[in-house]
Amino acid sequence: MGTLRHQRIVILGAGGNLGRAFVHHLAPIAKSLRVYDRSELDLTQKKTLRRLFDERPDLILNCAAYTDVDGAERDEARAFEVNARAPGDLALIASGIGAKLVHFSTDYVFDGEANEPYAVDAPVAPIGAYGRTKAEGERRVRLALPHDHLIVRTSWVYAPWGTNFVSTIRRLLAERPVIRVVSDQRGRPSSALELARRSLQLIESGASGTYHLSDEGEASWYEFALEIAGVVGGRARIEPCRSEEYPTFARRPRFSVLDLSETHALVGKGRHWKEALREAIAPKELALGLPG
Numbered sequence: 484m485g486t487l488r489h490q491r492i493v494i495l496g497a498g499g500n501l502g503r504a505f506v507h508h509l510a511p512i513a514k515s516l517r518v519y520d521r522s523e524l525d526l527t528q529k530k531t532l533r534r535l536f537d538e539r540p541d542l543i544l545n546c547a548a549y550t551d552v553d554g555a556e557r558d559e560a561r562a563f564e565v566n567a568r569a570p571g572d573l574a575l576i577a578s579g580i581g582a583k584l585v586h587f588s589t590d591y592v593f594d595g596e597a598n599e600p601y602a603v604d605a606p607v608a609p610i611g612a613y614g615r616t617k618a619e620g621e622r623r624v625r626l627a628l629p630h631d632h633l634i635v636r637t638s639w640v641y642a643p644w645g646t647n648f649v650s651t652i653r654r655l656l657a658e659r660p661v662i663r664v665v666s667d668q669r670g671r672p673s674s675a676l677e678l679a680r681r682s683l684q685l686i687e688s689g690a691s692g693t694y695h696l697s698d699e700g701e702a703s704w705y706e707f708a709l710e711i712a713g714v715v716g717g718r719a720r721i722e723p724c725r726s727e728e729y730p731t732f733a734r735r736p737r738f739s740v741l742d743l744s745e746t747h748a749l750v751g752k753g754r755h756w757k758e759a760l761r762e763a764i765a766p767k768e769l770a771l772g773l774p775g
C-alpha cells in the first residue's frame with residue numbers, strides 16, 4: 484500500500500465489523516493512524532467531530548453507521564442523525580481541511596425489484612427507514628464534497644468479530660435443533676476483511692465517486708447459512724422459509740445484488756464469498772484486537 488502508508492488516516496466507527504477490519508489492515512503499515520470508536524468520537528456530537536479540524540487527516544474512513552435495520556424503522560430520527568446528518572457534517576469538515584472522505588453505504592438504497600444486478604447509477608428507491616437514511620447520507624456527502632469523496636456501497640457484511648449474520652447462525656447452530664432461514668432474498672455476502680482490503684485498493688487507485696463492492700457470487704440467506712454450517716459444523720438442521728414466514732419490523736429488498744463492474748474495471752475481481760467466508764471463520768492467526 485504505497486501512498487496510504489504516508490497519509491494521516493482517521494477511522495471512525497472503529498469498533499464495528501468494518502472499522503475493525505480497517506484497523507487490522509492499516510495498523511501494521513500506516514505511519515499515522517487515529518482510531519475512534521463511538522465512545523471516543525460520537526458522530527452526532529458536532530463538538531467532538533470538530534476535533535478533526537485539529538488533527539487534519541488526509542483521509543477519513545467513515546465506518547460508523549446506525550445499522551439496526553429494524554431499529555431504524557422504529558426510530559428513524561436516530562438513524563437519520565448517524566446515517567444522514569453526520570456524513571453530511573463530516574463531508575463539510577473534510578472539505579474545510581482538504582481531506583478525502585470514504586463513506587460506506589448499502590444495497591438497501593435499492594428497492595429490490597430488479598432482476599439483474601443494480602448498476603452504480605441505478606435510481607435509488609429505498610423501501611425502509613434504514614435505506615432512506617443511508618440514501619440521504621450519500622446525497623449529502625456528494626453535495627458537500629463533490630470531488631473528494633468515495634462512497635462504497637456494500638451488502639450483507641459480516642466479520643470474525645461483533646454481531647452479524649455469521650455470528651448469529653453460529654450461535655443458533657449450537658443452540659437449536661432446527662433453524663429456519665429466508666430463501667427468497669438474494670444478495671452478495673461481504674467479508675469485512677475483504678471489503679476493507681479492497682476498499683484500500685480502490686483508494687490507492689484514486690477512485691472517487693460511487694462504487695459497489697462486495698465479495699463475488701451471490702446467495703440467498705438460506706444458502707449463506709448452509710455454507711456457514713458446512714464450515715463450522717453443528718447439529719442443527721437448516722430449513723428454507725419465505726420472508727412472509729419470518730416477519731420482521733422492516734421489509735427487506737427481495738433482490739439486492741450489486742453490479743460490481745466499475746470496481747472490477749479499476750481493481751479487478753475479488754474473492755468468491757465462499758472463499759472469503761472460510762478465511763473469516765478461521766482467523767486464528769490474525770491479530771484481531773484494536774490497537775491500544
Ligand SMILES: NC(=O)c1ccc[n+]([C@@H]2O[C@H](COP(=O)([O-])OP(=O)(O)OC[C@H]3O[C@@H](n4cnc5c(N)ncnc54)[C@H](OP(=O)(O)O)[C@@H]3O)[C@@H](O)[C@H]2O)c1
Pocket residue numbers: 495496497498499500501502520521522524525526527545546547548549550565586587588589590617636637638639640641645
Ligand atoms: N452490516 C451490514 O450488513 C451492512 C450492509 C450494507 C452496508 N453496510 C454499511 O457498511 C458500513 C459498516 O457497517 P458494519 O457492518 O461495520 O456496521 P456495525 O458493525 O454496526 O458498525 C457500525 C459502528 O458504528 C458505530 N456507531 C453507531 N453510531 C455511532 C455514532 N453516533 N458515532 C460513532 N460511531 C457510531 C457503532 O458503535 P456501537 O456498536 O457502539 O453502536 C458500530 O461500532 C456502514 O456504513 C453500513 O451502513 C453494512
